[in-house]
Amino acid sequence: MEWSPIILTFELAAVTTLILFFLATPMAYWLSFTKSQFKPIVETLVALPIVLPPTVLGFYLLIAFSPNSAVGQFLNDVFGIQLAFSFSGLVVASIFYSLPFMVQPIQSGLSNLSSSLTEASLTLGKSKFTTLTKILLPNIKPSILTGIVLTFAHTIGEFGVVLMIGGNIPDKTRVASIAIYNEVESLNYSAANGYAIFLLIVTFSVLLLVYTVNGGFLKKWMS
Numbered sequence: 001m002e003w004s005p006i007i008l009t010f011e012l013a014a015v016t017t018l019i020l021f022f023l024a025t026p027m028a029y030w031l032s033f034t035k036s037q038f039k040p041i042v043e044t045l046v047a048l049p050i051v052l053p054p055t056v057l058g059f060y061l062l063i064a065f066s067p068n069s070a071v072g073q074f075l076n077d078v079f080g081i082q083l084a085f086s087f088s089g090l091v092v093a094s095i096f097y098s099l100p101f102m103v104q105p106i107q108s109g110l111s112n113l114s115s116s117l118t119e120a121s122l123t124l125g126k127s128k129f130t131t132l133t134k135i136l137l138p139n140i141k142p143s144i145l146t147g148i149v150l151t152f153a154h155t156i157g158e159f160g161v162v163l164m165i166g167g168n169i170p171d172k173t174r175v176a177s178i179a180i181y182n183e184v185e186s187l188n189y190s191a192a193n194g195y196a197i198f199l200l201i202v203t204f205s206v207l208l209l210v211y212t213v214n215g216g217f218l219k220k221w222m223s
Contacts, residue, residue, distance in 0.1 A: 001194035004171050005179035012087070012162075012175060013155040016094040020102040020151055021144075023095070028106035029132055033118070047104070049097045058164025061093050065165065085167045090175070093165040094155050101150040109143025110136060146210050153206040156199060 031043060049057060065083035066072045075081045083089035113136060121131040137144065159177040166173030168182060176195050183192035 001191045002179070005174050005176045005195065006198060008087075008171070008174065009156055009176040012090055012094060013152045015091050016098055016155045017102075017148055017152045019091070020095055020098060021148065024099065024102035024147070025106060025132075025137070028103045028110060029136070031103070031107050032110035047100050050100050054097060054158070054160030055164055057097060058093060058161040061089075061096065061161070061165050065089055065092075084165065085169060085173060087166075087172060090162050090166045090173055093161045094158060097158060097161045098151045098154045101154045102147040105143045105147035105150065106140065109140030113139055149206045149210050153203050156202060 027042075027046070031039060031046075062084060063069060064071045065075075067076055067082065067084070072082070072084065075083060081088065083092055117135055117139065118131055121135045122128070126134070157177060158175070159181070162173070162175055163178055163181070166175075166178075168174050168178050174182070176199055180192045180195045180199075183189070183195065
C-alpha cells in the first residue's frame, strides 16, 4: 500500500472543507432568513448532489472543464488553468458534490436559533455580517462542527465524481478510493484491503464524533 493516495485524499478533503465553510456559511444564512420565492429552487440545487448519481455530476463537470468547451477555453486562455484531470479540478468537483453536507447542518442550526438574537443585534446597530460572525455562528458551534466533519468524511469517500473529473493519475488525482478500485482491478486484494481498512477507521471516527456532538457530550464543552 502506497501512502501518496491517502495523503492526496486528506489534502483534497481539507482544502474542500475549508473552501466550503466560507462558501456555505453565507449561503446557509441566506437560506435560513430569506423570504425569496427562489428559496425552494436554491435549496433543491444545493441538495441535488445527495440524490444525483455522482457519475452524472462528474460527467457534466468533465464536459464543462474540457479544453474544447467555452468554460474550459476561458479558464485556460485567461487564467492558464486546466481543471480536467488535475487536482484543482478535483477540488472544484468536490465543492459541488459536498456542498449540501456543509450547507444543511449550518442552515438547520441558524433556523433553530431564536429570532430575538438577530433582532437585538440589528437594533443595536450591528451589521448583518457582524451579527452572523459574532452572534449567530458562536451559538451554533455543534452544527458547524457537524458540517465540517460530514463534509470532510464525504470528500474522503468520493469515487464517481473524482474518477470522472480526475481519472487515475498517480500522485496527481489518484485518491484512496480510486486506489482501491485500481488495486481490485489488478487483483491485488491485500493492498485494496489496506486502503479500505484505513478509510473505514477514518470515516467511523469522524461519524462517531458527529454523533457524540449531537448526543450532547461536546455541547457542554463547546458552550
